[in-house]
Amino acid sequence: MAETEPDEPDDEAAERLAALSLPSQLIVAVAVAAVAVAAALHLGMAFLSVAPPNTISKRHGAAMDDYTYPEFERNWKLFAPNPLQQDIAIQARAEIRTPDGGLATTGWTNISAQDGAAIHHNPLPSHTQQNELRRAWEFYLGSHDAQERPNGTRGSLSEHYIRRIVMLRLGPETDGGTVQRVQVRSATTQLAAPPWSDEKTDTKTYYRTLPWWTTTAADLPEGARR
Amino acid sequence: MTISAVQTALVRVQAAMARGHARVTGTALGPHQTAVVRIGFSFTWLLFLLREWPHRRELYGPDGPWSWDMARQLIDGNRAFTALMWSDSGLWFETVYALALVSALLLLLGWRTRTMSVLFMLGVLSLQNRSIFLGDGGDNLIHLMSLYLVLTRCGQVWSLDARRAARRPDGQEPPRDTTGIVLWTVLGLALAWVQLFTDAGLSPIADGPLPGLGWATILWGLWLIQGGWWLARRYAPGEPRTVLDMLANLAHNGALVVIMGEVCLLYASAGWYKVQGSRWQDGTALYYPLHLDYFSPWPSLADALASSGTLVMLLTYGTVIVQVAFPFTLLNRRAKNAMLVLLMLEHIGIAVALGLPFFSLAAIAADAVFLPTAFLLWTVRKATRARDRLAARTVRLPRQRAGEHDERPDDEKPAPTLTG
Structure with a gap:
């Protein structure tokens, strides 16, 4: 890669190096070794952090995590091993207190569809439209079991997060009433195989419905309180 | 092999090692490439911060959906760095966001590049670590590169610093540099204030980016090095200055190798995992993301692209081949350049077709580390x-x-x- 470069700068550098006193030469030599080791270690850790679980990473998992987290995490999913093949829409409905004092339940609002509409014909989609709800739902899925039981702090944090996003989108007043409780569900629809494929895909929409959540003032982010 | 042949070989290896030793200490390699990486990432982050300006409080503000208290609970566990956790006031948040914007702009221009690279990193970490459930692959790449850029001498060309240095006649004493002294003093005072009067709790050995290395050590260390550098330039122009210069070149070259390795790893791992995916195998993988609600800003464009099964198949296979092959093509300059063109074209396509402009910009900025010098000079x-x-x-x-x-x-x- 560097063969074509003239040698003069190297010779000059070699001369400068040779002109140094012995202690300085030692400092430089030790530094060369240290940088080489550090770079090799760092790239080795980087490799192990993206490689599948293997003999080394199983043996030294704790040390690797200690090195990689929190600042050198690599979360490039990049559509591998398979690209996402389903649309997951998050929908919400509310139980509201009507002005006459009664309780009513609203219809389902498709919040992801609002995101989709905001992304449509938008050359620079915002993270609020493309990532906020989508990744909040991933967070929820990763911190709950199939019975919607949260695992630890992360689980309850993710519920709180979803509630606050939902309240931001619905607003504290909806359909002419004050929101008392909200319910969230995900609607998952498999994308049909391309038209040239003879593969049959079940494109029915499947719902995962979460329990009703009572909303409090702590569920109202800025923008939801007017 | 005869003894003399072995001896000749040994002499040659020794000469090569001496040459390598002289090269990595004598020069900061790839000055144009690192400058382009600096410009590319600061531009991407600057554009992102400007684009999100109307949404900044929803994304990172103390009372956004991911509130300050919620972030506090998570960060108590993962110990990530974010200046936004030092105070829950809205004013502090606006200040940090503004500082992130300004430092990105100044790093782009190459004004006080060394200092700005540190502030840029702190801005990136502060915002991204504050709301970790908002980022995507592009944010992740900016995060990593902002850390590496601190160690690279990325302002040697195409920067205000370089222009200032070029205007000084050769052999002239380095000027006193009042601006530099003021900046250094202000930042030292700011860091002291952070340590003494906020809840930052920067530790010398814990909770840093690397095991055993806390943020207090890193930030004070960088500050002291900056001061030492100024002293050596002004009062010790002989050997101390030469040694410091060599150490800086070494750090730069080490970081440059890491940046290059990281980019190779990014593509190689993406490629290796794709090879295992059934959709990448049957040649339909690209069809799917083009039709996802969250990634199809231009449905008619996606339909046009996906109208031909053969085209989708060729693009799908091409993507995997280019990604898997990329690190190996570095052994051949022409093949490497051809791959770079393909990768950059693909990222431009992703920017538009999947509505991921900031991710794509970041990826292109990372690819740019491999661009040939002649091409960069020609463009400029x-x-x-x-x-x-x-x-x-x-x-x-x-x-x-x-x-x-x-x-x-x-x-x-x-x-x-x-x-x-």
């Missing part, structure tokens, strides 16, 4: 000429323009490079 010459022509046409100030031509010979100096 073209751009400068176009700018001059435009300027000459709009404002007729020939004298002022003539003054700027002085820098050009400096840009065209042959520069040592790792990538050819």
Whole structure:
């Protein structure tokens, strides 16, 4: 890669190096070794952090995590091993207190569809439209079991997060009433195989419905309180 | 093999090692490539911060959906760095966001590049670590590169720093540099204030980016090095200055190798995992993301692209082949350049078709570390000429323009490079 470069700068550098006193030469030599080791270690850790679980990473998992987290995490999913093949829409409905004092339940609002509409014909989609709800739902899925039981702090944090996003989108007043409780569900629809494929895909929409959540003032982010 | 052959080989290895030793200490390699990486990532982050300006409080503000208290609970567990956790006031948040914006702009321009690279990193970490459930692959890449850029001498060319240095006649004493002293003092005081009067709790050995290395050590260390550098330049122009310069070159070259390795790893791992995916195998993978609600800003474009099964298949296979092959093509300059063109074209396609402009910009900025010096110089010459022509046409100030031509010979100096 560097063969074509003239040698003069190297010779000059070699001369400068040779002109140094012995202690300085030692400092430089030790530094060369240290940088080489550090770079090799760092790239080795980087490799192990993206490689599948293997003999080394199983043996030294704790040390690797200690090195990689929190600042050198690599979360490039990049559509591998398979690209996402389903649309997951998050929908919400509310139980509201009507002005006459009664309780009513609203219809389902498709919040992801609002995101989709905001992304449509938008050359620079915002993270609020493309990532906020989508990744909040991933967070929820990763911190709950199939019975919607949260695992630890992360689980309850993710519920709180979803509630606050939902309240931001619905607003504290909806359909002419004050929101008392909200319910969230995900609607998952498999994308049909391309038209040239003879593969049959079940494109029915499947719902995962979460329990009703009572909303409090702590569920109202800025923008939801007017 | 005879003994003399072994001896010749040994001598050769020794000579090569001496040459390598001289090269990595004597020069900061790839000055144009690291400058492009600096410009690319600061531009991407700057554009992102400007684009999200109306949404900044929802994304990172103390009372956004991911509130300050919720972030506190998570960060108590993962110990990530974010200045936004030092106070839950809205004013502090606005200050940090503004500082992130300004430091990105100044790093882009290469004004006080060393200092700005640190502030840029702190801005990136502060915002991203504050709301970790908002980012995507592009944010992740900016996060990593902002850390590496701190160690690279990325302002050697195409920066205000380089222009200032070029204006100083050779052999002249380094100036006192009042601006630098003020900046250094202000930042030292700011860091002292953070340590003494906020809840930051920067530790010397814990909770840093690397095991055993806390943020207090890193930030105070960088601050002291900056001060030492100034002292050595001014009062110890002989050996101490040479040694410091060599150590800086070493850090730069080490970081450059890490940046290159990281980019190779990014593509290689993406490729290796794709090879295992059934959709990448049957040649339909690209069809799917083009039709996801969250990634299809231009449905008619996606439909046009996906109208031909053969085209989708070729693009799908091409993507995997390019990604898997990329690190190996570095062994051959022409193959490497061809791969770079393909990768950049693909990222431009992703920017538009999947609505991921910031991710794509970040990826292109990372790829740029492998661009050939000759190409970079050619681009800049073209751009400068176009700018001059435009300027000459709009404002007729020939004298002022003539003054700027002085820098050009400096840009065209042959520069040592790792990538050819």
